[in-house]
Amino acid sequence: MEKLVKGGYVHTCPRCEEEFTGRLNKKYCSERCKAQRNNERARERLYSIHDDIERIKRMHRILSDLMGNRKEIYLAADRMDKLGINQETPYVMTSVKGVGECFRFGQFALRMEKVGDKNKIRILKLVKNGL
Numbered sequence: 001m002e003k004l005v006k007g008g009y010v011h012t013c014p015r016c017e018e019e020f021t022g023r024l025n026k027k028y029c030s031e032r033c034k035a036q037r038n039n040e041r042a043r044e045r046l047y048s049i050h051d052d053i054e055r056i057k058r059m060h061r062i063l064s065d066l067m068g069n070r071k072e073i074y075l076a077a078d079r080m081d082k083l084g085i086n087q088e089t090p091y092v093m094t095s096v097k098g099v100g101e102c103f104r105f106g107q108f109a110l111r112m113e114k115v116g117d118k119n120k121i122r123i124l125k126l127v128k129n130g131l
Contacts, residue, residue, distance in 0.1 A: 056105065063108045067125050077112065077119040099124065 002009040008021045015033035020026075028034040062083055067073060075083075094104040102109035102124070109124045 059105050060108070063105065063123065067108070067123065071125050071127075073123050074113075074115060074120045075123060077121055080121060096124065096126070 002011055002024065004010075005021060009024050009026075010019055010021055011026060011029075012019055013027075013029035013033050015028060015037045018029050020029040022029075028037065066075070066083065092104045094102055094109065096102050096109050096111075099109065099111060099122075102111045104110075104126075107126050109126055111122045111124075113120055113122050
């Protein structure tokens with residue numbers, strides 16, 4: 001909690017950890033510290049976006065190799081991790097006509113389905129005019 005003193009409140013700058021005095025809602029000791037922290041946050045967001053793009057590219061390469069020229073395959077659910085397909089890869093939920101709700105990775109759609117007594121992943125290659 002900030003301490004009230006003559007001239008304002010005593011704060012600790014989250015960037016340089018120096019104590020300073022200022023109004024109650026002041027966060028940084030200087031414009032320089034504020035700008036440096038904002039730049040750090042922007043870099044963190046950029047790296048996060050870059051990592052997501054790399055995961056999507058990797059997923060696309062894996063699925064392209066796996067599918068070959070086929071439009072649809074079923075894969076045992078436990079093989080997903082072995083292939084490097086995991087839940088950390090960004091995806092979009094989409095609805096595919098005749099299939100239902102799927103996880104979409106670029107031109108591929110994945111859907112968990114029960115086949116007999118086993119869970120399988122149905123992987124579809126999407127084209128511009130449907131499946």
